[in-house]
Amino acid sequence: MQSIIASILLTASLSAGAGPQIPAKETSEVAQQVMPNAQTWQSNAEASKTKAAELEEKLAERNQEIEHLKKQLSSSKVKTTPEVKTEQTGVKTPWRTGEFTAYYPPTDVSEHAMQGNGITAQGDNLHKSQTCEGYQIVAAPPEIPFDTKLEIEVNGTVIKAIVRDRGGAIRGSKFDIALPNRSSAVDFGRQSGKWRIIE
Known part of the structure:
Protein backbone atom coordinates (compact mmCIF):
# COMPACT_ATOMS: atom_id res chain seq x y z
CA MET A 1 0.00 0.00 0.00
CA GLN A 2 2.74 2.41 0.91
CA SER A 3 4.51 1.67 -2.39
CA ILE A 4 1.32 2.45 -4.32
CA ILE A 5 0.94 5.82 -2.51
CA ALA A 6 4.61 6.67 -3.17
CA SER A 7 4.18 5.79 -6.85
CA ILE A 8 1.10 7.99 -7.15
CA LEU A 9 2.83 10.95 -5.48
CA LEU A 10 5.85 10.54 -7.75
CA THR A 11 3.67 10.35 -10.88
CA ALA A 12 1.75 13.44 -9.79
CA SER A 13 4.85 15.44 -9.14
CA LEU A 14 6.37 14.42 -12.51
CA SER A 15 3.23 15.17 -14.45
CA ALA A 16 2.98 18.58 -12.78
CA GLY A 17 6.59 19.28 -13.90
CA ALA A 18 7.69 19.90 -10.36
CA GLY A 19 11.25 19.07 -9.45
CA PRO A 20 12.91 18.83 -6.12
CA GLN A 21 12.33 22.04 -4.23
CA ILE A 22 15.22 24.01 -2.69
CA PRO A 23 14.33 25.47 0.66
CA ALA A 24 13.95 29.27 0.60
CA LYS A 25 16.83 29.78 3.05
CA GLU A 26 19.32 27.88 0.82
CA THR A 27 18.09 29.74 -2.29
CA SER A 28 18.81 33.06 -0.60
CA GLU A 29 22.33 31.98 0.39
CA VAL A 30 23.13 30.76 -3.15
CA ALA A 31 21.84 34.03 -4.62
CA GLN A 32 24.01 36.08 -2.22
CA GLN A 33 27.08 34.06 -3.25
CA VAL A 34 26.40 34.22 -7.01
CA MET A 35 25.34 37.90 -7.32
CA PRO A 36 28.78 39.52 -6.75
CA ASN A 37 30.37 37.05 -9.17
CA ALA A 38 27.63 37.61 -11.71
CA GLN A 39 28.29 41.35 -11.72
CA THR A 40 32.04 40.74 -12.18
CA TRP A 41 31.35 38.27 -14.99
CA GLN A 42 29.08 40.76 -16.71
CA SER A 43 31.65 43.57 -16.36
CA ASN A 44 34.40 41.33 -17.72
CA ALA A 45 32.24 40.25 -20.64
CA GLU A 46 31.44 43.89 -21.53
CA ALA A 47 35.12 44.88 -21.24
CA SER A 48 36.15 41.97 -23.46
CA LYS A 49 33.49 42.92 -26.01
CA THR A 50 34.73 46.53 -26.06
CA LYS A 51 38.37 45.43 -26.37
CA ALA A 52 37.49 43.04 -29.19
CA ALA A 53 35.73 45.87 -31.04
CA GLU A 54 38.80 48.14 -30.58
CA LEU A 55 41.14 45.40 -31.85
CA GLU A 56 38.96 44.79 -34.89
CA GLU A 57 39.03 48.53 -35.64
CA LYS A 58 42.84 48.65 -35.30
CA LEU A 59 43.18 45.58 -37.50
CA ALA A 60 41.07 47.22 -40.18
CA GLU A 61 43.27 50.36 -40.00
CA ARG A 62 46.46 48.25 -40.29
CA ASN A 63 45.04 46.43 -43.30
CA GLN A 64 44.33 49.78 -44.96
CA GLU A 65 47.91 50.94 -44.21
CA ILE A 66 49.34 47.73 -45.68
CA GLU A 67 47.29 48.15 -48.86
CA HIS A 68 48.44 51.79 -49.11
CA LEU A 69 52.11 50.78 -48.68
CA LYS A 70 51.75 48.04 -51.29
CA LYS A 71 50.42 50.60 -53.78
CA GLN A 72 53.30 52.98 -52.98
CA LEU A 73 55.85 50.20 -53.38
CA SER A 74 54.47 49.05 -56.70
CA SER A 75 54.35 52.64 -58.02
CA SER A 76 57.91 53.34 -56.83
CA LYS A 77 59.13 50.20 -58.63
CA VAL A 78 57.59 51.50 -61.81
CA LYS A 79 59.32 54.86 -61.32
CA THR A 80 62.76 53.39 -60.58
CA THR A 81 62.86 51.16 -63.65
CA PRO A 82 63.60 54.00 -66.12
CA GLU A 83 66.31 55.38 -63.78
CA VAL A 84 68.13 52.04 -63.74
CA LYS A 85 67.96 51.93 -67.55
CA THR A 86 69.38 55.45 -67.91
CA GLU A 87 72.31 54.61 -65.62
CA GLN A 88 73.00 51.48 -67.64
CA THR A 89 72.99 53.41 -70.92
CA GLY A 90 75.66 55.79 -69.57
CA VAL A 91 73.83 59.04 -68.84
CA LYS A 92 76.20 61.56 -67.31
CA THR A 93 75.95 62.47 -63.62
CA PRO A 94 75.99 66.13 -62.51
CA TRP A 95 79.34 67.89 -62.14
Whole structure:
Protein backbone atom coordinates (compact mmCIF):
# COMPACT_ATOMS: atom_id res chain seq x y z
CA MET A 1 0.00 0.00 0.00
CA GLN A 2 2.74 2.41 0.91
CA SER A 3 4.51 1.67 -2.39
CA ILE A 4 1.32 2.45 -4.32
CA ILE A 5 0.94 5.82 -2.51
CA ALA A 6 4.61 6.67 -3.17
CA SER A 7 4.18 5.79 -6.85
CA ILE A 8 1.10 7.99 -7.15
CA LEU A 9 2.83 10.95 -5.48
CA LEU A 10 5.85 10.54 -7.75
CA THR A 11 3.67 10.35 -10.88
CA ALA A 12 1.75 13.44 -9.79
CA SER A 13 4.85 15.44 -9.14
CA LEU A 14 6.37 14.42 -12.51
CA SER A 15 3.23 15.17 -14.45
CA ALA A 16 2.98 18.58 -12.78
CA GLY A 17 6.59 19.28 -13.90
CA ALA A 18 7.69 19.90 -10.36
CA GLY A 19 11.25 19.07 -9.45
CA PRO A 20 12.91 18.83 -6.12
CA GLN A 21 12.33 22.04 -4.23
CA ILE A 22 15.22 24.01 -2.69
CA PRO A 23 14.33 25.47 0.66
CA ALA A 24 13.95 29.27 0.60
CA LYS A 25 16.83 29.78 3.05
CA GLU A 26 19.32 27.88 0.82
CA THR A 27 18.09 29.74 -2.29
CA SER A 28 18.81 33.06 -0.60
CA GLU A 29 22.33 31.98 0.39
CA VAL A 30 23.13 30.76 -3.15
CA ALA A 31 21.84 34.03 -4.62
CA GLN A 32 24.01 36.08 -2.22
CA GLN A 33 27.08 34.06 -3.25
CA VAL A 34 26.40 34.22 -7.01
CA MET A 35 25.34 37.90 -7.32
CA PRO A 36 28.78 39.52 -6.75
CA ASN A 37 30.37 37.05 -9.17
CA ALA A 38 27.63 37.61 -11.71
CA GLN A 39 28.29 41.35 -11.72
CA THR A 40 32.04 40.74 -12.18
CA TRP A 41 31.35 38.27 -14.99
CA GLN A 42 29.08 40.76 -16.71
CA SER A 43 31.65 43.57 -16.36
CA ASN A 44 34.40 41.33 -17.72
CA ALA A 45 32.24 40.25 -20.64
CA GLU A 46 31.44 43.89 -21.53
CA ALA A 47 35.12 44.88 -21.24
CA SER A 48 36.15 41.97 -23.46
CA LYS A 49 33.49 42.92 -26.01
CA THR A 50 34.73 46.53 -26.06
CA LYS A 51 38.37 45.43 -26.37
CA ALA A 52 37.49 43.04 -29.19
CA ALA A 53 35.73 45.87 -31.04
CA GLU A 54 38.80 48.14 -30.58
CA LEU A 55 41.14 45.40 -31.85
CA GLU A 56 38.96 44.79 -34.89
CA GLU A 57 39.03 48.53 -35.64
CA LYS A 58 42.84 48.65 -35.30
CA LEU A 59 43.18 45.58 -37.50
CA ALA A 60 41.07 47.22 -40.18
CA GLU A 61 43.27 50.36 -40.00
CA ARG A 62 46.46 48.25 -40.29
CA ASN A 63 45.04 46.43 -43.30
CA GLN A 64 44.33 49.78 -44.96
CA GLU A 65 47.91 50.94 -44.21
CA ILE A 66 49.34 47.73 -45.68
CA GLU A 67 47.29 48.15 -48.86
CA HIS A 68 48.44 51.79 -49.11
CA LEU A 69 52.11 50.78 -48.68
CA LYS A 70 51.75 48.04 -51.29
CA LYS A 71 50.42 50.60 -53.78
CA GLN A 72 53.30 52.98 -52.98
CA LEU A 73 55.85 50.20 -53.38
CA SER A 74 54.47 49.05 -56.70
CA SER A 75 54.35 52.64 -58.02
CA SER A 76 57.91 53.34 -56.83
CA LYS A 77 59.13 50.20 -58.63
CA VAL A 78 57.59 51.50 -61.81
CA LYS A 79 59.32 54.86 -61.32
CA THR A 80 62.76 53.39 -60.58
CA THR A 81 62.86 51.16 -63.65
CA PRO A 82 63.60 54.00 -66.12
CA GLU A 83 66.31 55.38 -63.78
CA VAL A 84 68.13 52.04 -63.74
CA LYS A 85 67.96 51.93 -67.55
CA THR A 86 69.38 55.45 -67.91
CA GLU A 87 72.31 54.61 -65.62
CA GLN A 88 73.00 51.48 -67.64
CA THR A 89 72.99 53.41 -70.92
CA GLY A 90 75.66 55.79 -69.57
CA VAL A 91 73.83 59.04 -68.84
CA LYS A 92 76.20 61.56 -67.31
CA THR A 93 75.95 62.47 -63.62
CA PRO A 94 75.99 66.13 -62.51
CA TRP A 95 79.34 67.89 -62.14
CA ARG A 96 80.92 67.79 -58.68
CA THR A 97 83.85 69.72 -57.30
CA GLY A 98 87.08 67.85 -56.61
CA GLU A 99 90.76 68.08 -55.83
CA PHE A 100 93.28 66.69 -58.32
CA THR A 101 96.92 65.70 -58.01
CA ALA A 102 99.24 63.72 -60.30
CA TYR A 103 101.49 60.68 -59.95
CA TYR A 104 103.93 58.92 -62.24
CA PRO A 105 105.80 55.60 -62.64
CA PRO A 106 108.98 55.55 -60.53
CA THR A 107 112.30 55.83 -62.33
CA ASP A 108 114.44 54.46 -59.47
CA VAL A 109 114.11 52.55 -56.20
CA SER A 110 114.01 55.71 -54.04
CA GLU A 111 110.65 56.69 -55.57
CA HIS A 112 108.98 53.31 -55.00
CA ALA A 113 107.79 54.18 -51.48
CA MET A 114 105.91 57.26 -52.66
CA GLN A 115 104.79 56.23 -56.14
CA GLY A 116 104.40 52.45 -55.82
CA ASN A 117 106.08 50.20 -58.33
CA GLY A 118 104.37 51.64 -61.41
CA ILE A 119 101.63 48.97 -61.61
CA THR A 120 98.03 50.06 -60.94
CA ALA A 121 95.58 48.19 -58.73
CA GLN A 122 94.07 46.78 -61.94
CA GLY A 123 97.46 45.64 -63.28
CA ASP A 124 98.24 48.43 -65.77
CA ASN A 125 101.96 49.07 -66.29
CA LEU A 126 102.40 52.85 -66.07
CA HIS A 127 105.97 52.53 -67.38
CA LYS A 128 104.49 51.55 -70.75
CA SER A 129 101.37 53.74 -70.83
CA GLN A 130 99.28 56.02 -68.63
CA THR A 131 96.13 55.35 -70.63
CA CYS A 132 93.65 52.49 -70.91
CA GLU A 133 91.12 52.15 -73.72
CA GLY A 134 92.13 55.66 -74.81
CA TYR A 135 91.31 57.20 -71.39
CA GLN A 136 93.76 58.73 -68.91
CA ILE A 137 94.31 56.40 -65.94
CA VAL A 138 93.31 57.84 -62.56
CA ALA A 139 93.33 56.68 -58.96
CA ALA A 140 89.86 57.33 -57.52
CA PRO A 141 88.11 56.96 -54.14
CA PRO A 142 87.00 53.39 -53.33
CA GLU A 143 83.30 54.18 -53.72
CA ILE A 144 83.82 54.72 -57.47
CA PRO A 145 84.10 51.27 -59.13
CA PHE A 146 87.03 50.30 -61.31
CA ASP A 147 86.59 50.97 -65.04
CA THR A 148 84.18 53.86 -64.39
CA LYS A 149 84.77 56.52 -67.03
CA LEU A 150 85.01 60.16 -65.93
CA GLU A 151 85.27 63.65 -67.31
CA ILE A 152 87.63 65.84 -65.29
CA GLU A 153 87.85 69.57 -65.89
CA VAL A 154 90.87 71.35 -64.43
CA ASN A 155 91.91 74.89 -65.34
CA GLY A 156 89.73 74.85 -68.47
CA THR A 157 91.12 71.52 -69.73
CA VAL A 158 88.83 68.49 -69.96
CA ILE A 159 90.45 65.10 -69.35
CA LYS A 160 88.68 61.86 -70.28
CA ALA A 161 89.70 59.41 -67.54
CA ILE A 162 89.15 55.83 -66.42
CA VAL A 163 89.36 54.54 -62.84
CA ARG A 164 92.12 51.91 -62.71
CA ASP A 165 93.91 52.65 -59.44
CA ARG A 166 93.49 53.50 -55.74
CA GLY A 167 95.58 55.45 -53.25
CA GLY A 168 95.91 55.81 -49.48
CA ALA A 169 95.12 59.54 -49.58
CA ILE A 170 92.48 59.25 -52.31
CA ARG A 171 89.23 59.76 -50.41
CA GLY A 172 86.07 61.83 -50.82
CA SER A 173 86.44 63.87 -54.03
CA LYS A 174 90.22 63.53 -54.42
CA PHE A 175 91.74 62.02 -57.57
CA ASP A 176 95.30 61.24 -58.67
CA ILE A 177 95.96 61.43 -62.41
CA ALA A 178 98.68 59.21 -63.93
CA LEU A 179 101.25 61.22 -65.91
CA PRO A 180 104.39 60.00 -67.73
CA ASN A 181 107.13 61.44 -65.47
CA ARG A 182 108.06 63.38 -62.34
CA SER A 183 108.43 66.68 -64.12
CA SER A 184 104.90 66.61 -65.59
CA ALA A 185 103.47 65.54 -62.20
CA VAL A 186 105.26 68.41 -60.40
CA ASP A 187 104.04 70.90 -63.04
CA PHE A 188 100.48 69.65 -62.57
CA GLY A 189 100.74 70.07 -58.80
CA ARG A 190 97.52 70.19 -56.75
CA GLN A 191 94.52 71.75 -58.44
CA SER A 192 90.83 72.23 -57.81
CA GLY A 193 88.35 71.42 -60.51
CA LYS A 194 85.24 69.40 -61.21
CA TRP A 195 84.39 65.88 -62.31
CA ARG A 196 81.48 63.70 -63.36
CA ILE A 197 80.81 60.12 -64.29
CA ILE A 198 80.13 59.65 -67.99
CA GLU A 199 79.97 55.82 -68.18
